[in-house]
Amino acid sequence: xxxxQNSNFMALSKTAGxxxxxxxxxIKKSGLTGRGGACFPTGLKLEFTRNSQGEKYVIAxxxxxxxxxxxxxxxxxxxxxxxxxxxxxxxxxxxxxxGYLYLRGEYSYLKNKLQKVxxxxxxxxxxxxxxxxxxxxxxxxxxxxxxxxxxxxxxxxNRGNPRLKPPFPANHGLFNKPTLINxxxxxxxxxxxxxxxxxxxxxxxxSLSGNVTKPDVYELELGASLKKLISFGxxxxxxxxxxxxxxxxxxxxxxxxxNNEAVKEKGAMLGxxxxxxxxxxxxxxxxxxxxxxxxEYESCGKCTPCREGTMRVLELLExxxxxxxxxxxxxxxxxxxxxISATSLCGLGQSSTNHLITALKYFRNEFTDKLK
Amino acid sequence: MSFKDIDEIIKERKDNLxxxxxxxxxxxxxxxxxxxxxxLSRKTGIPFSKIYGVITFYEMLxxxxxxxxxxxxxxxxxxxxxxxxxxxxxxESSLKIKSGETTKNRKFSLEVVSCIGCCDKxxxxxxxxxxxxxxxxxxxxxxxxxxx
Numbered sequence: 001x002x003x004x005q006n007s008n009f010m011a012l013s014k015t016a017g018x019x020x021x022x023x024x025x026x027i028k029k030s031g032l033t034g035r036g037g038a039c040f041p042t043g044l045k046l047e048f049t050r051n052s053q054g055e056k057y058v059i060a061x062x063x064x065x066x067x068x069x070x071x072x073x074x075x076x077x078x079x080x081x082x083x084x085x086x087x088x089x090x091x092x093x094x095x096x097x098x099g100y101l102y103l104r105g106e107y108s109y110l111k112n113k114l115q116k117v118x119x120x121x122x123x124x125x126x127x128x129x130x131x132x133x134x135x136x137x138x139x140x141x142x143x144x145x146x147x148x149x150x151x152x153x154x155x156x157x158n159r160g161n162p163r164l165k166p167p168f169p170a171n172h173g174l175f176n177k178p179t180l181i182n183x184x185x186x187x188x189x190x191x192x193x194x195x196x197x198x199x200x201x202x203x204x205x206x207s208l209s210g211n212v213t214k215p216d217v218y219e220l221e222l223g224a225s226l227k228k229l230i231s232f233g234x235x236x237x238x239x240x241x242x243x244x245x246x247x248x249x250x251x252x253x254x255x256x257x258x259n260n261e262a263v264k265e266k267g268a269m270l271g272x273x274x275x276x277x278x279x280x281x282x283x284x285x286x287x288x289x290x291x292x293x294x295x296e297y298e299s300c301g302k303c304t305p306c307r308e309g310t311m312r313v314l315e316l317l318e319x320x321x322x323x324x325x326x327x328x329x330x331x332x333x334x335x336x337x338x339x340i341s342a343t344s345l346c347g348l349g350q351s352s353t354n355h356l357i358t359a360l361k362y363f364r365n366e367f368t369d370k371l372k
Numbered sequence: 373m374s375f376k377d378i379d380e381i382i383k384e385r386k387d388n389l390x391x392x393x394x395x396x397x398x399x400x401x402x403x404x405x406x407x408x409x410x411x412l413s414r415k416t417g418i419p420f421s422k423i424y425g426v427i428t429f430y431e432m433l434x435x436x437x438x439x440x441x442x443x444x445x446x447x448x449x450x451x452x453x454x455x456x457x458x459x460x461x462x463x464e465s466s467l468k469i470k471s472g473e474t475t476k477n478r479k480f481s482l483e484v485v486s487c488i489g490c491c492d493k494x495x496x497x498x499x500x501x502x503x504x505x506x507x508x509x510x511x512x513x514x515x516x517x518x519x520x
Contacts, residue, residue, distance in 0.1 A: 067448035067487035105432045106444075106488045109501045138395060141431030143486055157390030157418070159429040209450035209491035216492055243449060276449050276491075290452045294486055300429075 001219040002203055003188055004079045009124050011191030015089050016128040023093040023194070024050060030193045031201040036061060036146070036183030037271035038347075039260065045180060048170035050094040052178035058091045058099035059151060059174065059181040065104060065143040066245040067294065068274035071205035072184035074217045076103075076110050079188060080117045084134065086187030088125050089194065091132045094180050099132060102151050104139040111136055143298035147346050148181040150300070161302040162346035183272075204273050206258070208233045210243070211279035220258070227255040230277060237279035241363065245274035246291045247351035249358035250284075253277070267358050269351070284363040285370060288356055289317045295352040306349030309340035313353065320370050327371055334360060375411045377401075382415050390418060390426055394433055403434040431485070439474045439481035441519050444498045447484050450491035459495055460484055462509045466516065480516075 015023055028043030049056060060083060064072040075083060087099045101118075103111060118134045125132055142160045144150045149163035152174050173179025185205060193199045202221045209215040212233030220229060230239060230253070239253040249268035256262055263270045278287055296310040316333045319325040337353035337360075344350045360367060381396045382388075393412065397404050404427055413420040427433045445463060447456045460471065463482055469475055471484040490496035493505020497512075504515055 064489055065487060068450050068491050069487075070489045070491050073489045104489075105430075106485075106498060109503070137389075137392060139430075140391065140395065140433050141485070142429065154391060155389070157388070157426065158422075159425055207491065209494060210453045215450070215494065246449065274491075276453070278449075278453060282453060287449060287453070290447070290449055294448055298486055 001205075001217075002192065002200070003075060003082075003185065003205060003219060005192065006079055006081050007085055007191035007195055008081065009085055009121070011194035012085050012088055012121075012125065012130070013128060014194055015092060016130055020050065020093045020095065023089065027093075027190065027193060030199060032186065032189055032193060033201075034183055035185035035189070035204075035272070037066070037269075042182065042186055045170060045182070046090065046093050048168070049096075049178050049180040052171050055177050056091075056094055056096035057174045057177060057179045058087050058094070058096050059148075059155070059179060060087050060099065060101040060187055061146065061148065061151060061181055061183050062107065063102050063104040063139050063146040063151060064107075064184070064272075065146045066247060066272050066274055067291075068209050068243065068245045068276040069207045069272045070209075071207050071217045071273070073107060073110075074205070075184055075188050076107065076114065080110075080114050081121070082188040082191050083184050084114075084117050084121045086182075086190035087134060088121060088130060088132045089190050090180055090182065090187065092130050094178075096180070097132055099134045100155055100174075101134060101136045102139060102145070102155060103136055104145070105141045106139075108138055111138065142300070143294075144300040144346075144348055147348065150346070151181065152179065159300070161300050162348075164345065204258075207272075207274045208277070209274075210276040211235055211237060211239065211282070212277050222259040224258050225255050226253075226258055226275075229258065229275060233277060235277060235279060237281055239277045240280040240282070241278045241284065241287075243274075243276040243278065243287070243291075243355065244268050244271055245276065246294050247271060247348070247354060248274070249354035250278075250287075250362065251358065252362045267361060269354065284359050284366045285317065285321055288359050289314070289321055291355045292317050295348070299348065299352070303343075303345035303349060305340045305343040306345070306352065309336055309344075309349070310352055312336055313340070313356065317356075320367060323370050323372055325371055327368075330360075330367060330371065375408070378408060378411055379415070382412070388416055388418070390416075390423065391430075394423070394427060398433060403437050406435070409435075431483070437474070437478065439478050441479060441499050442481045442483065444483045444485045444488065446486070446488045446490065446494070446496055448487035448491075450487070451495040454494040456495040459507055459509065459512060462512060466513070479519075 033039040145160040150160040248271040474481040496505040
């Protein structure tokens with residue numbers, strides 16, 4: 001895999017001889033977009049943060065919590081060097097001297113190895129006269145802390161409740177200072193862009209799991225066919241549906257093109273490229289109930305639509321499962337999904353009902369079959 | 373009770389960041405007692421209500437003692453589709469506790485958790501920082517018996 005090519009601090013040496021503006025220009029030209037799921041152009045983020053005044057910070061978002069996503073863990077395990085090198089390069093480009101790597105609590109077993117990489121990187125950076133400190137902050141088990149403003153709150157020592165945006169972290173981030181927050185895979189790509197003129201912006205890491213016998217991370221170009229990806233997974237039974245994590249929604253299994261536009265056109269979101277395959281032995285209402293439980297549990301409680309809504313969605317789904325629901329309940333559920341999606345404060349709430357909106361679009365009969 | 377350890381933890385954390393301080397207290401005492409949280413509050417000036425709010429927000433911070441082994445079994449879709457529900461039931465009946473509880477001898481705590489990023493080894497669980505994947509009832513029995 002390209003993403004696992006160890007840049008071995010060659011990129012850092014090269015950037016030490018470049019002006020920060022040149023680095024940002026190079027990243028902008030590469031077309032790199034955020035790999036956490038929101039796809040914001042990384043070069044612009046670097047530029048905005050560089051242009052803000054005051055002390056600055058870099059945060060590496062290693063709070064990979066989207067169910068079905070495990071690509072960042074692979075990078076942190078197999079090529080942590082590029083992540084740390086990427087953080088230092090980003091810090092140099094925006095003019096920051098301090099970075100935090102926010103590692104989810106569930107990945108604590110990676111901490112010692114990452115600390116060694118950080119210690120080694122510090123020595124190399126010092127020799128190049130690039131002064132940048134990195135500290136690992138361990139998360140403590142909260143899905144919401146994958147949201148960039150919730151991470152900031154968490155590092156500052158608060159409950160991980162997301163902030164309203166604007167202001168954006170590039171202006172008012174950690175300790176109210178300009179802050180660059182990037183996903184692990186985004187940062188790991190920075191050294192590769194610096195070193196490789198032919199770096200390919202279309203390569204993505206697809207985390208494939210669910211009802212397949214070979215679940216794994218597969219590196220494919222955007223635009224690859226879903227059938228090809230699923231064939232790598234060698235499913236035992238016939239696949240019925242695929243879920244793009246918990247927050248990206250579901251689609252019936254057919255040969256679609258794996259890129260943002262094609263998936264969006266069908267009403268789902270590619271997001272962090274998590275693909276969960278569901279075979280025909282599973283009931284969509286059961287899967288929906290499982291996902292609704294996830295959101296009900298992980299809602300941070302800050303805003304009402306998400307806190308109360310995820311709870312009511314779960315209640316309605318359980319009522320449907322128990323065959324106690326009538327058609328009005330299904331209509332209420334649909335309305336609730338729209339309201340939660342439209343009025344929640346952050347991405348968690350806004351996307352918490354995508355799975356249901358798409359399931360009711362494509363697998364409606366599985367719900368209506370259970371009505372009384 | 374001595375608060376010397378907490379004094380040291382506060383001294384080491386010059387920036388007063390609460391989350392790492394709470395994690396350090398928990399690493400030392402296994403959980404964060406009310407007395408320790410009050411002491412931390414007095415010494416740092418962080419209101420007790422805020423400290424309590426933060427502890428209870430995060431799943432991995434505890435206000436009461438847990439078992440020696442904390443079993444976190446995943447029930448998010450990838451694990452669920454590979455039979456995690458039956459394994460959770462199996463764990464509950466083997467340990468004679470429900471999710472969220474601790475055995476009387478304080479050896480095991482059981483937590484049903486959201487995705488632990490081990491979807492490639494589903495169904496999976498983490499026990500005190502070690503991942504166990506591709507679980508079956510038989511495998512779980514061996515793992516539990518192997519924990520002293």
